[in-house]
Amino acid sequence: MKVVALAGGVGGARLAAGLQAALPPGDLTVVVNTADDFDLWDLRICPDLDTVMYTLAGIANPETGWGIAGETFDTLGMLARYGEDTWFKLGDRDMATHVLRSERLRSGMPLTQVTFTLTDALGIPSRILPMCDDLVSTVLDTSAGTLEFQEYFVRRAQRDEVRGIKLRGIEEARPSDVVLDAFAGAEAVVFCPSNPVVSIGPILAVPGMREAIVASSAPKVAVSPIIGGRALKGPADRMLASLGHEVSSAGVARMYEDVVDGMVIDHADEDEREEISALGMDVLVTDAVMRDGPDRERLAREVVYFTGSVAGR
Ligand code: GDP
Ligand code: CA
Numbered sequence: 590m591k592v593v594a595l596a597g598g599v600g601g602a603r604l605a606a607g608l609q610a611a612l613p614p615g616d617l618t619v620v621v622n623t624a625d626d627f628d629l630w631d632l633r634i635c636p637d638l639d640t641v642m643y644t645l646a647g648i649a650n651p652e653t654g655w656g657i658a659g660e661t662f663d664t665l666g667m668l669a670r671y672g673e674d675t676w677f678k679l680g681d682r683d684m685a686t687h688v689l690r691s692e693r694l695r696s697g698m699p700l701t702q703v704t705f706t707l708t709d710a711l712g713i714p715s716r717i718l719p720m721c722d723d724l725v726s727t728v729l730d731t732s733a734g735t736l737e738f739q740e741y742f743v744r745r746a747q748r749d750e751v752r753g754i755k756l757r758g759i760e761e762a763r764p765s766d767v768v769l770d771a772f773a774g775a776e777a778v779v780f781c782p783s784n785p786v787v788s789i790g791p792i793l794a795v796p797g798m799r800e801a802i803v804a805s806s807a808p809k810v811a812v813s814p815i816i817g818g819r820a821l822k823g824p825a826d827r828m829l830a831s832l833g834h835e836v837s838s839a840g841v842a843r844m845y846e847d848v849v850d851g852m853v854i855d856h857a858d859e860d861e862r863e864e865i866s867a868l869g870m871d872v873l874v875t876d877a878v879m880r881d882g883p884d885r886e887r888l889a890r891e892v893v894y895f896t897g898s899v900a901g902r
Contacts (some may be wrong), residue, residue: 590616592893593775593807597622598637599654599822600814601781602644603879605715608643608779610882614714619645621742622743622783623719624727624756624791624852625738629677630668632687635695636739637788638704638719646711654822657682676744691796714848718771720792721859723762726736727787740886747824750831754786762795769797772805775776777896782877784825785844786832792824793848795878808899813838814890816877817857840873846870851899853877853892871899 643649650656660680669675693703699722727738730753820826838854839861855877873895879885
């Protein structure tokens with residue numbers, strides 16, 4: 590069954606790993622947010638793409654969710670000795686990804702193709718597609734002024750209140766043909782439990798993306814990243830609140846109302862079932878917390894099964 594998943598970083602990668610385990614090899618395509626991407630020491634860093642790639646390759650650091658397991662940071666230590674600011678943690682092995690990616694991008698290879706060369710070498714059975722080949726950058730209007738995404742997220746540890754979001758370069762961006770073909774051929778579309786504002790938001794904001802998803806005849810379901818009024822990790826809950834959204838599964842459902850046919854929510858949010866149904870969506874109430882590998886696969890299987898019963902609208 591051909592499944593296309595939309596994902597950001599850590600939360601998205603968890604469900605993507607479950608889907609990869611649950612589906613026959615080759616059936617999963619993950620369309621990943623690239624609006625977190627930035628340059629450092631002349632290297633192109635794609636945090637969400639790499640989180641998904643390392644997770645699906647089975648080499649991700651299980652404690653952090655990002656980076657590579659057993660990673661060392663000697664290169665970064667030497668950069669610090671040269672007086673460089675090393676707030677963004679780049680591991681020694683991770684560095685190889687950025688070096689190769691940057692070289693290939695500089696030679697004119699599109700990011701989609703570059704990503705394929707990397708995932709292929711890592712033996713990943715799924716397709717990992719950047720949302721577009723154009724550089725899009727998330728810029729946040731915060732209580733501390735205008736911040737580039739990684740400045741807010743890593744350097745300042747998400748301490749500032751987000752009052753607005755801009756996606757620099759989004760107007761010129763277009764989904765690649767492979768992304769459009771993936772949605773056209775999808776038998777199910779799954780919105781992973783990623784941050785609706787800064788992970789799924791940028792993917793949907795690529796001109797033509799929303800239309801391509803809506804045009805797909807596949808059932809579309811979203812797994813809520815908000816459980817019991819909170820994000821399991823990261824600033825999604827505070828961001829939703831400061832941007833005027835309701836911090837609940839129903840609030841997330843409302844954000845996806847025009848693109849999604851079904852919502853998967855946790856038992857903790859069972860009392861929101863009717864509110865979500867009233868939006869015209871089908872609802873699956875289950876254990877939406879992924880604690881370990883078997884848990885990811887279990888949730889993925891339930892999500893895939895649920896898409897079979899969801900009525901397209
Ligand atoms: P980032 O790019 O690394 O910040 O990651 P994402 O945007 O992909 O994911 C962040 C979201 O994942 C947060 O809002 C979390 O609540 C959510 N999340 C993390 N783990 C789980 C889980 O096990 N279940 C659910 N439902 N959501 C999760
Ligand atoms: Ca991210």
